[in-house]
């Protein structure tokens with residue numbers, strides 16, 4: 682769908698320069714999705730893997746973040762192998778609903794209530810990023826925290842349209858449950874993509 686060089690705004694790698702590769706296509710259907718234009722893959726052009734890597738190499742950063750849409754709709758072995766061959770660290774942001782593919786340095790798993798994750802994702806997740814939109818999302822987050830590996834980083838992140846309302850609840854929750862950490866969409870505060 683698009684590719685751009687910016688700072689990673691959220692999660693464990695927040696603040697790092699990164700080349701974002703956003704793949705078109707998603708059938709998860711989150712009602713609060715902020716990239717609904719990604720859902721229909723047919724509306725977006727196709728690019729060769731070589732041209733994607735070439736685009737990434739135009740910038741000095743060597744972190745590539747594959748996002749979507751839902752990037753695991755596609756087998757990502759070839760794209761990630763090519764990025765690694767070119768010297769990139771590879772990170773993914775996924776809802777985990779499709780079988781796991783690709784060669785990754787960091788896997789951000791962000792489960793959604795609207796479609797169940799594929800079981801592959803739990804052993805592969807380095808970071809569980811739970812979006813908090815309403816109070817029932819705390820329980821949903823805990824249900825996934827019980828399934829990821831013990832060294833998986835546990836993050837709670839307020840959904841942007843509700844962040845003013847949910848932030849105080851998340852702060853209190855993390856103070857009571859310190860295995861969790863806060864993740865904020867800092868790129869939105871910085872007004873960058």
Ligand code: SF4
Nearest residue numbers: 707709710711714750
């Ligand atoms: S999984 Fe991501 S891209 Fe898909 S609908 Fe949900 S927020 Fe949007």
